[in-house]
Amino acid sequence: PARATLIDGKAFSQTLVTRVAEAAARLEKAHGLKPGLAVVIVGEDPASQLYVRNKGETTLKAGMRSDTHRLPDTTTQDELLALIAQLNADKGIHGILVQLPLPRHIDSTAVLDAISPDKDVDGFHVVNAGRLAVGLPGLVPCTPLGCLMLLKDQLGDLSGLNAVIVGRSNIVGKPMAQLLIGESCTVTVAHSRTRDLPALCRTADILVAAVGRPEMIKGDWIKPGATVIDVGINRVPSRDPVKAAEGKTRVVGDVAFDEAVEVAGRITPVPGGVGPMTIACLLANTYTAACRAAGVEPED
Numbered sequence: 001p002a003r004a005t006l007i008d009g010k011a012f013s014q015t016l017v018t019r020v021a022e023a024a025a026r027l028e029k030a031h032g033l034k035p036g037l038a039v040v041i042v043g044e045d046p047a048s049q050l051y052v053r054n055k056g057e058t059t060l061k062a063g064m065r066s067d068t069h070r071l072p073d074t075t076t077q078d079e080l081l082a083l084i085a086q087l088n089a090d091k092g093i094h095g096i097l098v099q100l101p102l103p104r105h106i107d108s109t110a111v112l113d114a115i116s117p118d119k120d121v122d123g124f125h126v127v128n129a130g131r132l133a134v135g136l137p138g139l140v141p142c143t144p145l146g147c148l149m150l151l152k153d154q155l156g157d158l159s160g161l162n163a164v165i166v167g168r169s170n171i172v173g174k175p176m177a178q179l180l181i182g183e184s185c186t187v188t189v190a191h192s193r194t195r196d197l198p199a200l201c202r203t204a205d206i207l208v209a210a211v212g213r214p215e216m217i218k219g220d221w222i223k224p225g226a227t228v229i230d231v232g233i234n235r236v237p238s239r240d241p242v243k244a245a246e247g248k249t250r251v252v253g254d255v256a257f258d259e260a261v262e263v264a265g266r267i268t269p270v271p272g273g274v275g276p277m278t279i280a281c282l283l284a285n286t287y288t289a290a291c292r293a294a295g296v297e298p299e300d
């Protein structure tokens, strides 16, 4: 059998950023409103610092306003809530993102729920989770939104397909399930208590892996020809033992790619699959939020 087609999330995300930038420019021209994204980071975690820098740079590249608020580790919850209140009231800001994880003395749920749902471009607010669940327009979490875009681009109409999602987190698995129900897939959500996961996975026309366990899903768990979306980002030691001993790492997904690529019809590589879609969808959500603030229908 032929090897699977690789789903190029990097290329797709670049096209999406360009499209969002063009739509944002038209919005600014027609309505005098430039979409603005505020990113808040508390503390010095190097990985978070890198994510925040990438988000800021991509936002500016898309011709949008980008504000980054860097707060010290010692920031109190009340100080952070005061900043959120100020951003909620700021008419030039349409999207607010608080980079996670927050320091342990701050209650993340209280902070995320303080963000105005209409500016919640991460889509983590309970109001947006509720809107998604009942099929109302809201803001959808970026990673599953990106997965859905890739699936529709690859497969067109998804209706009637069997989708298995491995993982039930609030940021990936659950919203992914809601989105695929919305596309009329038959959806099964698996997790750590699922019985005979390999057999369940083999029923999937669409298999979404969002587990956080390196290469857990094997080639023989995949139905021949299935579409595999690998959300996992796991750091493992380098293949080269000398480099591994020096502490060098590489990134792998939740799917054993080398086996899966021989069985699947289409598959996202890691890196270069789902990962790059997340920032692109953040900009798409910021644009959507800006349109709604202006009372304008967002372009597709």
Ligand code: NDP
Binding pocket: 143, 166, 167, 168, 169, 170, 171, 172, 173, 190, 191, 192, 193, 194, 197, 210, 211, 212, 213, 231, 232, 233, 234, 274, 275, 276, 278
């Ligand atoms: P969580 O840790 O929040 O959730 C993991 C889920 O996997 C849980 O529902 C858990 O089940 C389930 N699980 C764990 N072990 C098993 C197992 N052995 N068999 C079946 N199910 C299992 O992770 P996230 O959803 O936040 O992230 C998942 C992965 O996606 C991670 O690798 C993360 O790095 C990556 N990620 C990538 C993003 C991107 O591309 N930009 C964005 C977000 C995440 P239970 O509920 O029973 O514990």
